[in-house]
Amino acid sequence: MTHAAASSHPFRILREAGPLPVELARPVIAIGNFDGVHRGHRAVIGTAIDQARSLGRPALALTFEPHPRAFFRPEEPMFRLTPDPMKLRRLAETGLDGAVVLPFDAALAGLEAEAFVADLLVGRLGVSMVVAGYDFHFGKGRGGSPIYLREAGKRHGFPVEIVPPLLDEGAQISSSVIRAALAQGRVEQATHMLGAxxxxxxxxxxxxxxxxxxxxxxxxxxxxxxxxxxxxxxxxxxxxxxxxxxxxxxxxxxxxxxxxxxxxxxxxxxxxxxxxxxxxxxxxxxxxxxxxxxxxxxxxxxxxxxxxxxxxxxxx
The missing domain is CATH 2.40.30.30 (Riboflavin kinase-like)
Known part of the structure; x- marks a missing residue:
């Protein structure tokens, strides 16, 4: 996959509530947890960058800290492939213009799928387009699926592109598969899926x-x-x-x-x-x-x- 040249602006990290700065307004959003920023994540991010360049819009990642699994199951240690600082550096290397990092807390966990779209994506971020992976779920009880997101986009007036799974010799590339490979010492397999x-x-x-x-x-x-x-x-x-x-x-x-x-x-x-x-x-x-x-x-x-x-x- 080839992508247009990276943005000339510095990579911006936004953690505060409130509207986006004017230079990042009406973004194309790549949305996900992105732990590892592996080749599957890069397919989602690359699609968002390509769409943003063609629309003349900034490209942003929307991600969450802590990882939702760590929020829901705090008693289970969460093996992070890329803790927050490293993840943001990897995202910056992709050519994105910035990242919106939302605190994953009780308020966000309790947000219904429709409110996630209407209040967050439309109201706060003013998205011009959303790109997500085939397995992205959101909203209270994971009530929002990729199909739901696409339908909600039609209702709210923004296109949604769902990126299919990226396969590595027939196996889906995912953060959990990479963690399992590392737990068995299969670092070459992890490297292949991560892209580094x-x-x-x-x-x-x-x-x-x-x-x-x-x-x-x-x-x-x-x-x-x-x-x-x-x-x-x-x-x-x-x-x-x-x-x-x-x-x-x-x-x-x-x-x-x-x-x-x-x-x-x-x-x-x-x-x-x-x-x-x-x-x-x-x-x-x-x-x-x-x-x-x-x-x-x-x-x-x-x-x-x-x-x-x-x-x-x-x-x-």
Whole structure:
């Protein structure tokens, strides 16, 4: 799918209630949760951008925070592929003019489907067109379906385009399928569906300095407990000041030592420098092996040598 050139305006993030600024008036809206901003989401967004350019209108994403599932089932940790800041950066990269981020709260959850269309899409956003995915539901009790949205658009005078599912080797691309792939260590499949390697962003914290003693100093990060990435060893790249450095990373409980809380430990090839307190982005390119318990430190170091060589080969 090809899209017209991106907007020359800076990407605007709108979280406040009230009318849109004049330069974003009468937008074409791409609507969805967009967790992961995967290739299926990009098909919806790309359609909205193409329609907006042809109409001479701005193109905006309409999305929600927190994720509705986290609102309805707060006791169940929600594995977010792209937490809010990362999601907005990914949306900005698509060529959209901006994003409207609605707080998903009791008021929004209780809004009937007709009020969602009349009050929000028409009244507040003044849409000129809406683009949504085949599975988008909205309104109280998910009462609004894609078919309902199309009919409501006819009543209110705006066209609606529903984008069919995007298939990856016969399977539908969806955030839940990508989460399941990551939980089984199938990072190449996740990359294919996302259109880019899945990545995490976190602050480098002080560890137990054990890696340094082993000849493998690592940047240690705690990830959100909801992340269900398979424990194991991965070929990664680590973004430091806009430069992607190759490396090998372990995600898991360190069974040879303490079996503690899951932690991401990245050894960055050919890099020296103090990273404590820095927020880094680690992208996962290949799953090398599951996490293992070793009988001796020498056996662990020998395996780390092998893992490093395999990661270098995977990233070559």
């Amino acid at each position: 390697p899945w990545a995490v962003e976190a602050e480098v914290i002080h560890g137990d300095k054990r890696g340094r003693e082993l000849g493998y100093p690592t940047a240690n990060m705690r990830l959100d407990p909801a992340v269900t990435l398979a424990h194991g060893i991965y070929a990664v790249t680590v973004d430091i000041d806009g430069i992607a450095h190759k490396g090998v990373a372990s995600f898991g409980r360190r069974p040879t030592f303490d079996d503690g809380a899951p932690r991401l430990e990245s050894f960055i090839f050919d890099f020296t420098g103090d990273l404590y307190g820095r927020v880094l982005t680690v992208a996962f390119h290949a799953y090398l092996r599951p996490e293992l318990k070793f009988d001796s430190i020498d056996a662990l170091i020998a395996q780390m040598d092998i893992d490093s060589a395999r990661a270098r080969a995977a990233l070559a």
